[in-house]
Amino acid sequence: MREQITGLILAGGRARRMGGQDKGLMHLAGRPLIGWVIAAVQPQVGPILISANRNQAAYAAFGHPVIGDNAIGEGLAGFQGPLAGIAAALSVAETPWLLTLPCDAPLPPADLAARLAAALARAGRELAVAWDGERGQPVHALLSRRLLPDLLDALAAGERRLEAWQAWHHPAIADFSDCPQAFLNLNTPEDIQRLEGLPSFPYFLHPPPP
Numbered sequence: 231m232r233e234q235i236t237g238l239i240l241a242g243g244r245a246r247r248m249g250g251q252d253k254g255l256m257h258l259a260g261r262p263l264i265g266w267v268i269a270a271v272q273p274q275v276g277p278i279l280i281s282a283n284r285n286q287a288a289y290a291a292f293g294h295p296v297i298g299d300n301a302i303g304e305g306l307a308g309f310q311g312p313l314a315g316i317a318a319a320l321s322v323a324e325t326p327w328l329l330t331l332p333c334d335a336p337l338p339p340a341d342l343a344a345r346l347a348a349a350l351a352r353a354g355r356e357l358a359v360a361w362d363g364e365r366g367q368p369v370h371a372l373l374s375r376r377l378l379p380d381l382l383d384a385l386a387a388g389e390r391r392l393e394a395w396q397a398w399h400h401p402a403i404a405d406f407s408d409c410p411q412a413f414l415n416l417n418t419p420e421d422i423q424r425l426e427g428l429p430s431f432p433y434f435l436h437p438p439p440p
Contacts, residue, residue, distance in 0.1 A: 231347055236323040237275035239267050240369060241333035242283045242299060242315045251419075252285050254333035258422050259431070266336030268292060274343040275329055279322070281315035297322060311390045312369055313381065320378040332369045332415070339412045345404045346372035353402035363407025368393045370413065371401070 241254035254264035278294040289296045299314040329343050346358040356374035360367040384395050416422050425431055
């Protein structure tokens with residue numbers, strides 16, 4: 231299944247709560263946030279794409295193609311939200327499935343793709359979303375490339391809400407209630423400092439080998 235999945239790391243937002251600094255390029259324990267996400271997702275997928283609307287050269291330095299929202303038309307250029315980034319990735323992906331992750335949740339589960347794929351298979355759906363035990367995590371999702379025409383229609387109609395579009399497709403739900411910290415979002419510099427200050431960081435999800 232791995233080679234049938236393209237990983238998409240969404241780094242296309244304005245990051246207002248980071249004081250305008252690009253979230254994915256902020257450092258956690260000496261490594262850019264997007265570096266953490268790449269390291270976690272690389273064993274789970276085939277190709278990786280990065281969705282970014284600024285600092286594209288800096289993101290390209292990580293060795294993966296960078297796409298902006300304008301890949302699907304100038305009318306969607308700029309900071310249109312995750313739906314536009316997902317549509318742009320689906321328009322260039324060469325695999326039947328797309329795994330989406332945000333750049334500001336640096337410690338995703340090592341079996342994110344596998345659990346989402348299992349949920350898809352059980353439900354016979356074309357979209358699966360992670361559940362952390364308390365709430366859905368819509369940016370952590372696995373979806374079929376066949377959904378691209380519908381997504382483009384939704385964007386053309388003015389829809390920008392990821393969860394609203396997903397709800398139309400009755401997504402399968404993958405249970406990650408055993409590791410809710412994997413979905414910890416770092417929205418401010420203070421969030422990064424707090425995570426770095428945890429005595430168990432970065433091993434609170436997966437302890438180091440003896």
